[in-house]
Ligand code: ADP
């Protein structure tokens with residue numbers, strides 16, 4: 001049987017973990033990234049260093065692979081669309097275009113009659129003035145945001161001038177939700193319209209960056225079912241192929257809100273590598289390469305800790321771990337503040 005070759009756009013840690021999962025399935029991985037230090041080059045079979053709009057390189061990349069996917073959202077739609085004419089891109093480029101824009105994403109969720117935070121489009125400073133009932137709120141760039149980047153918490157309107165907001169960009173203003181908890185649901189949908197869904201994962205963010213994830217999430221059965229139901233509805237509506245993550249807020253009255261959709265594997269799902277028979281990464285590859293679907297089975301409860309910035313140092317120096325602890329070093333060239341450098345998963349059986 002000839003070997004399958006999978007092309008992945010993006011070379012961060014999610015790309016690395018996709019490459020590791022591909023290897024396990026005997027699939028060759030080719031990474032394309034515009035970062036010459038992209039960590040995933042250490043895990044892939046072949047690395048193409050190119051800008052995401054470099055036509056020649058994009059064609060070269062496409063000629064090396066059978067299927068194409070991506071590990072982050074901020075890829076030009078035109079590039080994905082062009083690639084889709086040559087090879088199968090999953091999930092579909094139009095899904096990426098929808099979700100990489102916060103306003104389009106939230107409008108889409110509301111059309112499905114699923115709750116989101118209240119939000120308005122902000123195109124200039126003046127738009128903010130009459131909006132005191134959206135405060136306290138968070139101003140977020142409509143595109144390119146991640147890990148809290150491009151976000152400004154605003155408590156009152158007088159603050160706006162001191163925040164030095166770059167109004168050459170467009171924003172949405174979101175009302176702040178009084179959070180009780182955050183959870184996420186990861187689902188992998190296959191081409192035959194079937195899916196595998198993971199149980200809800202409970203997440204704790206610090207300074208808008210994910211810090212801890214755990215299963216089981218401490219939530220009511222109603223929220224468990226509701227969050228999974230909404231994730232299925234979103235994946236079905238998008239006719240999604242691959243792994244998708246829905247991030248949710250739960251407020252103090254136990255109302256569920258869709259915060260964001262990630263059309264890809266997700267940081268909160270790192271614990272699926274050790275806690276399930278099939279990880280979110282392997283499931284993604286099975287779906288986008290049309291491989292067999294395997295019934296998901298949980299092996300263990302787990303918690304995951306993100307190692308951000310200098311957090312990684314003691315783990316690099318002393319890798320002695322208990323047998324239920326798994327340390328992943330993303331092998332990034334430089335340690336930077338607020339940069340995800342690695343993670344630990346701890347399996348916990350009761
Ligand atoms: P990113 O794209 O950076 O992940 P998010 O919109 O998910 O952006 O925001 C990151 C985190 O900031 C959330 O997980 C949550 O902890 C906090 N946050 C964002 N928006 C709100 C909101 N409207 N109300 C309360 N907390 C919020």
Ligand code: MG
Pocket residue numbers: 247260
């Ligand atoms: Mg988020």
